[in-house]
Amino acid sequence: MSHPSLRTALLAAAALAVSGAIGAAGFATPARADVLVATVGPMTGEYASFGEQMRRGAEQAVKDINAKGGVLGQKVKLEIGDDACDPKQAVAVANKLASEGVKFVDGHYCSGSSIPASAVYHEENILQITPASTNPALTDDAAKKGWRNIFRTCGRDDAQGAFAGAWIAQHYKGKKVAILDDKTAYGAGLAQQTLANMEKNGLKPAMVEHYTAGEKDYSALVSRMKAAGIDVFYIGGYHTEAGLMVRQAREQGWNAQLISGDALVTDEFWKITGPSGEGTMMSFAPDPRKYPEAQAVVAEFKKAGYEPEGYTLYTYAALQVWAEAVAQTKSLDTKKLEDAIHGHTFDTVLGKLTFDQKGDITHPEYVWFVWHGGKYAQMQ
Secondary structure: OOHHHHHHHHHHHHHHHHEEOOOOOOOOEOOOOOOOEEEEEOOOOOOHHHHHHHHHHHHHHHHHHOOOOOOEEEEEEEEEEEEEOOOOOOOHHHHHHHHOOOOEEEEOOHHHHHHHHHHHHOOOOOOOEEEOOOOOOOHHHHHHHHOOEEEOOOOOOOHHHHHHHHHHHHHOOOOOEEEEEEOOHHHHHHHHHHHHHHHHHHOOOOOOEEOOOOOOOOHHHHHHHHHOOOOOOEEOOOHHHHHHHHHHHHHHOOOOOEEEEEEOOOOOHHHHHHHHHOEEEEEEEHHHHHHHHHHHHHHHHHHHOOOOOOOOHHHHHHHHHHHHHHHHHOOOEEEEEHHHHOEEEEEEEEEEEEOOOOOEEEOOEEEEEEOOOOEEEEOO
């Protein structure tokens, strides 16, 4: 048996080893845990291509943040959450992340997931910045409730709908336009905003229809539009169903113009349509891959063999905003971060982003993209 004083010394040394390393001055330095953040989106399911965009963007952002020393001297660790764009699964993932001590959530993708999950993030005092959820209700409803922890780096459907509706009314005056939506928070919201602005600019729709996402055969709907002599059909919904519809339209020999929104900004669309997708138009913000501020990051993605399309850079930017707010406040406290973001401007790969008191960016911009030969490019 060792001498009591020696045993005491050994126990003390062991305790110091557990609590942290002994510094040069002889004091114990507390062990520093990683700062947990997460990105959540459809990592599986029919919208998984968007989940990959988010995962890639978040992984690169965390890698770059850690290369600069992390935040507050700590490394950032990324969790990946899969909600499959399902509201119930989104809430379950949000609760799981809260129980793990996640400080910041970069997500979700679908508005129908972000909206219910935001209640969990508010309750658990977690900052949320979505790169892709565009339904106005996300930030409008949060603001009405006095929640200040919800933000987005993308535009809103009312801005996108105003752009699309006015353009369609101007360019298809006297033509028959059908407005379709998939009944989701995103699809229905975008279609409603586009319809309202089309009517505001003097063009009434010839047809308004709703369809169910996830089906494979839309030939009956296509036949009805063909029989009605529709010239243009606008889809508020995702690339999978839009792709099937335009392909089935061309199979019926019907060549009406397909126009849609930002959910078609993925190469997966052409994999579904093939040449049938030729000429399809979609609204989206100007291509962020061309921004001067994004060039170094885009080069990193391409060096790794990945094309940072769609919402990849929006996801990256959300983490940039969070990390910059942490650096400014020298804190991970959500309340302090909220105050640092509302009404302030941040330098990101998307250029300068200024957030209003609802958590929305102040000057969203939209342009048209056109599919041609398997690629999409901004319309001149």
